[in-house]
Amino acid sequence: MRGRLVLRKLGWALVTLVVVATFNFMLFRVLPGDPAKAGLRDPRLNQEAVEAARIRFGLDKPVFVNLEGGSPFDSQFFRYIGSLAEGDLGTSYAFNNRAVSDLLGRALVNTIWLVLPAQILAIVLGVVMGLVAAWKRGTAIDVGSLLFALFMWALPTFFLAILLLFFGGRWLGLPTGGRVTLGATYESGWEQAVDILRHLLLPTIGFALVLIGEYLLVMRSSVMEVFGEDYIQTAKAKGLSTIQIIRKHAFRNAMLPIVTLIALNLGFTVSGAIQVETVFSWPGLGKLTVDAVSQRDYPVLQGTFLLLAVAVIVANLIAELVYLRLDPRVTEV
Amino acid sequence: MRTRTAMTVMLAGLMVVGACGTQGETETTAGDGATTTTGGGTETTAAPAGGSTVRIGYAGAPADFNPGVGVLAEDYIFYDLTYDTPIGLDFEGNFIPELATDWSVSADGLTWTMTIRDGVTFHDGSPLTAADVAYSISLYRDTADFPFLPTYASHFVTVEAPDPTTVVLTTEAPLAAFEAQMVPMYVLPSAIWEGVDAATFTNEEMIGSGPFKLAEHSQDEFVRLEANQDYWNGAPNVGEVIFQTYTNSDARVQALINGDIDMITEFPATAIPSLRNTANVAVADGNYPGGRLADIMFDMIDPANCPTAEGGVCTGHPALRDVTVRQALAHAVDKQQLIDQVLLGLGEPGLGLVPTSLGNWFASELVPEDYAFDLDLAAQMLEDAGYVDTDGDGIRECPTDECGPTGDLTFRLNYPTDNDEHPRVADTLSGWWGEIGVAVQIQGLDSDTLTSVCCPTFDYDVILWSWNSGIDPDLLDVLNCDSIPSGYSETGHCDPEYDALQQAQAIETDPAARREMIVELQRMALEQVPYIIPWYYPRIQAYRTDRFTGWPDQSPILQLEDPLSLTVISPAG
Amino acid sequence: MTVWRKLLRHRLGAVGLAMLAVAVLVAIFAAVIAPYDPYENVRVSIDDIYQSPSPQHLLGTDDAGKDVFSGLVYGARVSLLVGFAGAFISLIVGGVIGLVAGFKGGRLGNGLMRFTDFFLVIPELALQIVIVAIIGQSLRNIILVIGLLGWTTSARLVRAQTLSVRARKFVERARAVGASDLYILRRHIFPQVVPLMLANAVLTISLAILAESTLAFIGLGDPTVISWGQMLNFAFTRGAVSAGAWWALVAPGLAIVWVVLGVTLLGNALEDLLNPRRGRHFLEPEPAMPAEETVGPAAERGAPAVLAVQDLAVEFVVAGARMRAVDGTTFSVRKGEALGLVGESGSGKTTAMLAALRLLPPGGEVVGGSVLLGGQNVFALTADELRDVRWTRMAMVFQGAMNALNPVRTVEDQIVEAISLHDPDLSKSAAQERAAHLLEVMGIDADRGSEYPHQFSGGMRQRAMIALALACDPDVIVADEPTTALDVMIQAQILELLKKLQRELGMALVLITHDLGVVAESCDRVVVMYGGIVAEQGTVEEVYSDPQHPYTKLLMEAFPDMEDPDRPLVSIPGLPPRLDRLPPGCRFAPRCPAAFDRCQVERPPSYVLSPGREASCFLLESRQVVGV
Numbered sequence A: 001m002r003g004r005l006v007l008r009k010l011g012w013a014l015v016t017l018v019v020v021a022t023f024n025f026m027l028f029r030v031l032p033g034d035p036a037k038a039g040l041r042d043p044r045l046n047q048e049a050v051e052a053a054r055i056r057f058g059l060d061k062p063v064f065v066n067l068e069g070g071s072p073f074d075s076q077f078f079r080y081i082g083s084l085a086e087g088d089l090g091t092s093y094a095f096n097n098r099a100v101s102d103l104l105g106r107a108l109v110n111t112i113w114l115v116l117p118a119q120i121l122a123i124v125l126g127v128v129m130g131l132v133a134a135w136k137r138g139t140a141i142d143v144g145s146l147l148f149a150l151f152m153w154a155l156p157t158f159f160l161a162i163l164l165l166f167f168g169g170r171w172l173g174l175p176t177g178g179r180v181t182l183g184a185t186y187e188s189g190w191e192q193a194v195d196i197l198r199h200l201l202l203p204t205i206g207f208a209l210v211l212i213g214e215y216l217l218v219m220r221s222s223v224m225e226v227f228g229e230d231y232i233q234t235a236k237a238k239g240l241s242t243i244q245i246i247r248k249h250a251f252r253n254a255m256l257p258i259v260t261l262i263a264l265n266l267g268f269t270v271s272g273a274i275q276v277e278t279v280f281s282w283p284g285l286g287k288l289t290v291d292a293v294s295q296r297d298y299p300v301l302q303g304t305f306l307l308l309a310v311a312v313i314v315a316n317l318i319a320e321l322v323y324l325r326l327d328p329r330v331t332e333v
Numbered sequence B: 001m002r003t004r005t006a007m008t009v010m011l012a013g014l015m016v017v018g019a020c021g022t023q024g025e026t027e028t029t030a031g032d033g034a035t036t037t038t039g040g041g042t043e044t045t046a047a048p049a050g051g052s053t054v055r056i057g058y059a060g061a062p063a064d065f066n067p068g069v070g071v072l073a074e075d076y077i078f079y080d081l082t083y084d085t086p087i088g089l090d091f092e093g094n095f096i097p098e099l100a101t102d103w104s105v106s107a108d109g110l111t112w113t114m115t116i117r118d119g120v121t122f123h124d125g126s127p128l129t130a131a132d133v134a135y136s137i138s139l140y141r142d143t144a145d146f147p148f149l150p151t152y153a154s155h156f157v158t159v160e161a162p163d164p165t166t167v168v169l170t171t172e173a174p175l176a177a178f179e180a181q182m183v184p185m186y187v188l189p190s191a192i193w194e195g196v197d198a199a200t201f202t203n204e205e206m207i208g209s210g211p212f213k214l215a216e217h218s219q220d221e222f223v224r225l226e227a228n229q230d231y232w233n234g235a236p237n238v239g240e241v242i243f244q245t246y247t248n249s250d251a252r253v254q255a256l257i258n259g260d261i262d263m264i265t266e267f268p269a270t271a272i273p274s275l276r277n278t279a280n281v282a283v284a285d286g287n288y289p290g291g292r293l294a295d296i297m298f299d300m301i302d303p304a305n306c307p308t309a310e311g312g313v314c315t316g317h318p319a320l321r322d323v324t325v326r327q328a329l330a331h332a333v334d335k336q337q338l339i340d341q342v343l344l345g346l347g348e349p350g351l352g353l354v355p356t357s358l359g360n361w362f363a364s365e366l367v368p369e370d371y372a373f374d375l376d377l378a379a380q381m382l383e384d385a386g387y388v389d390t391d392g393d394g395i396r397e398c399p400t401d402e403c404g405p406t407g408d409l410t411f412r413l414n415y416p417t418d419n420d421e422h423p424r425v426a427d428t429l430s431g432w433w434g435e436i437g438v439a440v441q442i443q444g445l446d447s448d449t450l451t452s453v454c455c456p457t458f459d460y461d462v463i464l465w466s467w468n469s470g471i472d473p474d475l476l477d478v479l480n481c482d483s484i485p486s487g488y489s490e491t492g493h494c495d496p497e498y499d500a501l502q503q504a505q506a507i508e509t510d511p512a513a514r515r516e517m518i519v520e521l522q523r524m525a526l527e528q529v530p531y532i533i534p535w536y537y538p539r540i541q542a543y544r545t546d547r548f549t550g551w552p553d554q555s556p557i558l559q560l561e562d563p564l565s566l567t568v569i570s571p572a573g
Numbered sequence C: 001m002t003v004w005r006k007l008l009r010h011r012l013g014a015v016g017l018a019m020l021a022v023a024v025l026v027a028i029f030a031a032v033i034a035p036y037d038p039y040e041n042v043r044v045s046i047d048d049i050y051q052s053p054s055p056q057h058l059l060g061t062d063d064a065g066k067d068v069f070s071g072l073v074y075g076a077r078v079s080l081l082v083g084f085a086g087a088f089i090s091l092i093v094g095g096v097i098g099l100v101a102g103f104k105g106g107r108l109g110n111g112l113m114r115f116t117d118f119f120l121v122i123p124e125l126a127l128q129i130v131i132v133a134i135i136g137q138s139l140r141n142i143i144l145v146i147g148l149l150g151w152t153t154s155a156r157l158v159r160a161q162t163l164s165v166r167a168r169k170f171v172e173r174a175r176a177v178g179a180s181d182l183y184i185l186r187r188h189i190f191p192q193v194v195p196l197m198l199a200n201a202v203l204t205i206s207l208a209i210l211a212e213s214t215l216a217f218i219g220l221g222d223p224t225v226i227s228w229g230q231m232l233n234f235a236f237t238r239g240a241v242s243a244g245a246w247w248a249l250v251a252p253g254l255a256i257v258w259v260v261l262g263v264t265l266l267g268n269a270l271e272d273l274l275n276p277r278r279g280r281h282f283l284e285p286e287p288a289m290p291a292e293e294t295v296g297p298a299a300e301r302g303a304p305a306v307l308a309v310q311d312l313a314v315e316f317v318v319a320g321a322r323m324r325a326v327d328g329t330t331f332s333v334r335k336g337e338a339l340g341l342v343g344e345s346g347s348g349k350t351t352a353m354l355a356a357l358r359l360l361p362p363g364g365e366v367v368g369g370s371v372l373l374g375g376q377n378v379f380a381l382t383a384d385e386l387r388d389v390r391w392t393r394m395a396m397v398f399q400g401a402m403n404a405l406n407p408v409r410t411v412e413d414q415i416v417e418a419i420s421l422h423d424p425d426l427s428k429s430a431a432q433e434r435a436a437h438l439l440e441v442m443g444i445d446a447d448r449g450s451e452y453p454h455q456f457s458g459g460m461r462q463r464a465m466i467a468l469a470l471a472c473d474p475d476v477i478v479a480d481e482p483t484t485a486l487d488v489m490i491q492a493q494i495l496e497l498l499k500k501l502q503r504e505l506g507m508a509l510v511l512i513t514h515d516l517g518v519v520a521e522s523c524d525r526v527v528v529m530y531g532g533i534v535a536e537q538g539t540v541e542e543v544y545s546d547p548q549h550p551y552t553k554l555l556m557e558a559f560p561d562m563e564d565p566d567r568p569l570v571s572i573p574g575l576p577p578r579l580d581r582l583p584p585g586c587r588f589a590p591r592c593p594a595a596f597d598r599c600q601v602e603r604p605p606s607y608v609l610s611p612g613r614e615a616s617c618f619l620l621e622s623r624q625v626v627g628v
Helices: A002-030 A047-056 A076-085 A100-135 A140-154 A157-171 A189-227 A230-238 A242-280 A285-294 A298-326 B073-082 B130-142 B149-153 B178-182 B249-258 B269-276 B323-331 B335-343 B356-361 B364-369 B375-384 B422-435 B447-454 B474-479 B496-506 B511-528 C002-009 C011-028 C068-104 C106-121 C124-135 C139-149 C152-166 C169-176 C181-220 C228-237 C246-274 C349-356 C383-389 C411-422 C428-441 C446-450 C458-470 C488-505 C516-522 C540-545 C550-558 C597-601 C618-623
Strands: B053-058 B087-089 B095-097 B100-105 B111-116 B156-163 B166-171 B212-218 B222-227 B240-245 B281-286 B292-298 B410-416 B439-445 B462-468 B539-544 C305-318 C321-334 C338-342 C364-373 C394-397 C476-480 C508-513 C525-530 C533-539 C607-610 C613-615
Touching: A002 A076, A002 A298, A002 C106, A100 A140, A100 A189, A100 A242, A100 A285, A100 A298, A140 A189, A140 C246, A157 A189, A157 A242, A157 B249, A157 C181, A157 C228, A157 C246, A189 A242, A230 A242, A230 C394, A230 C411, A242 A285, A242 A298, A242 C124, A242 C181, A285 A298, A285 C124, A298 C106, A298 C124, B053 B249, B073 B212, B073 B222, B073 B240, B095 B100, B100 B178, B111 B130, B130 B149, B130 B156, B130 B166, B249 B269, B249 B539, B269 B281, B269 B539, B323 B375, B323 B511, B335 B422, B356 B511, B364 B511, B375 B422, B410 B422, B410 B447, B422 B439, B422 B462, B439 B447, B447 B462, B474 B496, B474 B511, B496 B511, C011 C068, C011 C246, C068 C106, C068 C139, C068 C152, C068 C181, C068 C228, C068 C246, C106 C152, C124 C139, C124 C181, C139 C181, C152 C181, C169 C181, C181 C228, C181 C246, C228 C246, C305 C349, C305 C508, C321 C349, C321 C364, C321 C508, C321 C525, C321 C533, C338 C349, C338 C516, C349 C364, C349 C476, C349 C508, C349 C525, C394 C458, C411 C428, C411 C446, C411 C458, C428 C446, C428 C458, C458 C476, C458 C488, C476 C488, C488 C508, C488 C516, C508 C516, C516 C540, C525 C540, C525 C550, C533 C540, C533 C550, C607 C618
Parallel strands: B053 B240, B410 B439, B410 B462, C338 C508, C338 C525, C394 C476, C476 C508
Antiparallel strands: B087 B095, B100 B111, B111 B166, B156 B166, B212 B222, B222 B240, B281 B539, B292 B462, C305 C321, C305 C364, C525 C533, C533 C613, C607 C613
């Protein structure tokens, strides 16, 4: 029963993926502007080069269905889908001759570098603070946490990042960009670790603080909900202490919505990454997206969107599987 | 070419490719086609390249290491550092020998002969000969996929290397600016390039003969170069150069203040006061190589010239075809005020398409003839020409009925959104023009959309944009009639007399006669006002004085990331 | 109107409303408030740029030498416009899609929801950036993009709400009688969905404002208008950080925070008010116990009472008002005895037993009396002592076994937990063995102990719950409505089991129920509660055959008599008393057919009619036995 559930989920993920890929393709054809001139936008550039580029990127082909003779599938759309099926995301317009998958791969690694510590920090802090706030409902601790969370939620990510850049850079002399001190020689691994941490500090804090708010709020209301459940009363009646009840009965149940949130939040995380990476010159996916937009680099954008879609789909799938493990009740959704 | 703040699309031929030169140069001459120059000479002894690393903060990142396909300014930074070209350019704007120790032209002006330096080697140790030079020029000429370089190499009908130190080039017509064509001809090792598809070759190793070698690269993050210890002109004094990307200008400035980096290639003028107040930091200002200018352009195309076959729709406001209107608008722009407000007083008032940084080519004698800021005069000119506000809405109407239902002098005003000064300029312009009864509808567009409404569509009224000029005053040909269909002409300006003069100057090899023609072209443009040029951009860079000394920041052209700079600085202390 | 008043009473909500109101007023009266017109062209010099705050420029000047404060004031207009207009579009689009998906259901509804799901997968900001960059960054376009891409949340919410309303009885009835869709939507769905959308709308506004500022920051704002995001963009790209001009950054940033925070507080408050979450919270600290030791010797009737409730009084604090839910209740149960605690809902029977284990829900407070468990006053115990007493002295089978067991832990695990907790020396395997044994006693195959509660049928769950209650061999088991929601067959089984266990193990049993039949079958004694007091108590035979209190009498008449099935059933007229409006005299007086003047003003005490038999009615005053 559960096996079939997993299969069905996988099937849906696949369908979603195909729809997203098609949507991506259409989005970038419907939008105005000639992608052939992307990156080669200068009116003075060699006309032959523009033509050559059009042919190289297949832009001379019909968009959806080839009715001009030859195979009907010899169109931009089917070529795109065909190469996608082969795992080929195409070639960047702006970064000439570079495979989109290559660009995406590097950017993804860098973004994970940034997002992972921030997410972990935000989840741990948000969950703990939300738990304590719910436990101490109505006290100063709770109101304080609530206001903190709402304030963080209201804070635009980029604004927080700028503030950190301003104060962290000016007063603490922390690095304002990059992942490591370039050209530095380290005397020990420890020194290298410190250097990496110094670079990570500002962007990670910025990212984590913005994420904390939501985790805290969700955890707080989730815990509050669980605390009102009958089985908590049962546990209390059994003679368990508050700490035991939280540990053995409340925590796991309250974590369920957080699991979903983490997956759902991936989209939100991307928008945060765009902002934080822009401020801290972090060569990740967010920055790649912004750059690709300004260069009208459609293959890179298509690839980015697809990658993010896959990430969200996979994250949701994982969340559902985790959910399946955490909550024995789930047999269908 | 059009410039963009974040990702400057560079047109190779138009930009000055500062090539590496030596301080021991015996003589250099200005770029007038017919002179023979001898160069070479004593070499400075290179300081032992210790572990000294110059860290440079810049805004972008290179996209291509293949000199043929590069379009970004950041690409050219690295071509310049890793490749040599036959002829270079110094910070005074003079052509200097680089791989070519001398060059001369035949009496009929159709055959050029260059002597190639002996004993130069590529980074991989193989020798660089005249055959590599000839191969490279031919490659740039013959590869249609290359966006820019074919334009410069296409003058040469034949390119041959009769012996290892001689290159002979022939042209169909005399060539006024031979040296300028040679400046971007990066010499590639033919042994490597012959075996690859030049149009798609990624060139990850960048084997050249320049003073620096590509060592490591991480997209959008950094590029690390090592000094070429075997450089023919002596190894640089520094061991390594790292270019680190800081997208955000404030982050860049702060990194310089914190000492994380040693030099920054650009930053907002607003940071100048705080940088000047920072210990061990120096701020330098000068010109862009070739020069960079802001422009206000008008859609003045005659419907008869509308390039409909190329997608032209020519919807420009009819009143803008009236030279009096354009002149009146020119009187209603206070250039110095714009410079104060937008550039914090740095930068020079503009005149025409040839900026002051082109030295001799700049028509200084026309400066007094420029349109003085005089709103009353501007209003009077419009009044006299029949543009009167008849319906009392504060906006003047056309005397004829071709200006739409209301007849108002209401112009669309567009600008590229990737530039942070244009919104401020648009705002200010709408104030001045409003005072003389001209309304504007302001809308920022991304560069691509702007290009598509601009040219050759001519679906706009007024656009604010900017150009990077080349080292030769060839930007003047954007006003040619035959530039209209290709989309190179943005204004639709068309005057057969202008075209004729333009063609004549291109083959005029006598510098004095050519200058006269170029000044005349500028005079014609000034009178017709296809463009108002509000200012020439200043270039500001800053560096730390406690890390390296000897930065050449006093010359007219400021280019601290150029090989000419990076080969002369030495570690401080 | 009431929502307004409630909102103003909701402290955070009122603060949020005030914050938003300030922003709206500033936007409306921008021209009056701002000392300078930021849209006006002024001649500036280099010295005007990034001036620090001064009397002329309260918040300094920006990169163009313009007054930051004035920009802030005018910026409120654009930011709020985008917020409201964007949210409006989102709500309309999302509302319609959600309504259709929820109301129509079926293929169309599913299809629409799948469509909505696809949008979840595409990062919103990235999509906004792409579209705005390409279609042009005018204010109108920005509003459209934010509005049209932000509808998914509303759609989900509205769909969920519509679905739940649609499934309700009154809607199904309306459908059955052939009401048109439009009529149902208007009369039934909208009134339920619209309040919810209001709270959602408020949050959507804050999202739209954030989205606008983010777009502006990335350089995709409408550069011709002044918004806070645009101000931040100018400051950020034109060197405010390196110029040290914190005012140009902090001021617009905090303005965004101000509005978004205000709107969020307001939205949260609205959600609290319109969609109140359950207020229960079982882990709140307990209020202080009554200080006085009122342990008097309970009326002894043979064997010692294992549980003696003496003059117990419990109050609830709801919205500031105190209500007395249990008022001077006294009863006891002896070893091996089964006591039925009957009464209508709200009569205080469950509350009294929860109080006995100090398990009152939040707001509940013991204000007087005592409870003796095996001679120990429960209210005088320390927290540690209390935990030891729980489950060992008295265990409870809570109402609704579905929720009383933790759904994510196996049944056996939950039983073992109780055993090990109170007998830490017992090995794990021994505890498991005991748990398996208990399950078997309850007629559950021991193998099934490793299953989760949801895998059990209702009756099995109830039996498992009883097995759990037996875990520590308690002196008293309290079973709260153990048979509600079970079918008749199972009911009988469970009751049979309980009775059997109680006899075999010699435990005392307290059966809380409103079902007189259950009591008649399973109990020795019965306590009839009404409005927080004991109306009557005695043995089952006594009370059933000869009820004394008018309430009990009416109850008995309402109860089908097995021996005389033809007797007409009488239902008691009127409603049980509301705890916040208790009558001053006898609680039952308003409904009592025999009430007289005294009943209206004075509370009858409990008259002892014979040992163990008491009733609280003035009519019985003369029959009380004194000195027993």
